[in-house]
Amino acid sequence: MAVIPTTVLDGHHRLQAAKELGFDEISIKRYSDLSDAEKEDWQFTENTHRRNMGESRKRDLIEERFLILDGRGEHQTDSEIAEFLGVGETWVRDTRHSLNSKNRIGAEFRDNSSKRDDVRQAIEDDPDASNVTIAERTDVSDPTVGKVRSEMEQESDIPSEQK
Structure with a gap:
């Protein structure tokens, strides 16, 4: 007799109910390796x-x-x-x-892209917040916030003194 070790990943309750109801066979999905x-x-x-x-x-x-x-x-x-x-x-x-x-x-x-996305979102949510405040909220350095803020200003073509 060969015994194949099996781990039930999902459906523990359905398996137990099938056993209690006396089912000889049930449909399963087998994932190997x-x-x-x-x-x-x-x-x-x-x-x-x-x-x-x-x-x-x-x-x-x-x-x-x-x-x-x-x-x-x-x-x-x-x-x-x-x-x-x-x-x-x-x-x-x-x-x-x-x-x-x-x-x-x-x-x-987080990866750098995710960090930058978080900084961008924080700046959009609170554009008047300082770089230090945004850095604390997003767990990055304040120079990183400054770089992202500069990129956003360049993208919008609005001089930083008008912000």
């Missing part, structure tokens, strides 16, 4: 896209995702995490800021 990280990612995605999940649970899952990735030494942009979880980027950004402020994940978690 998944790494532990791939299994974890698959479960995470399945749990996040459930229709009955409330906002607070989705926010918890965003936080959980950051902690998992940080623990693995892996990094994703806010937009990648938002797409992966099926949530808005604002939720992801807010959660990341919260985790960074509590030193639960490193500020290096």
Whole structure:
């Protein structure tokens, strides 16, 4: 007799119900050669896209995702995490800021493009805020904020003294 080790990634309750009802066979999807990280990612995605999940649970899952990735030494942009979880980027950004402020994940978690996007958004949200204030809000250096602000001014062709 050959025994094939099986791990149930999703559908634990349905499997238990089928056993209790005496089913001899059930339909399953078998995935072979998944790494532990791939299994974890698959479960995470399945749990996040459930229709009955409330906002607070989705926010918890965003936080959980950051902690998992940080623990693995892996990094994703806010937009990648938002797409992966099926949530808005604002939720992801807010959660990341919260985790960074509590030193639960490193500020290096973002790539430069994501940092610049965050700075741009912060400047658009509060154009009168100083570079230091924007830098504190977005976890970047104030010279980085100055560079992004200059780029935005050049794009709009509005001299900085008119702002």
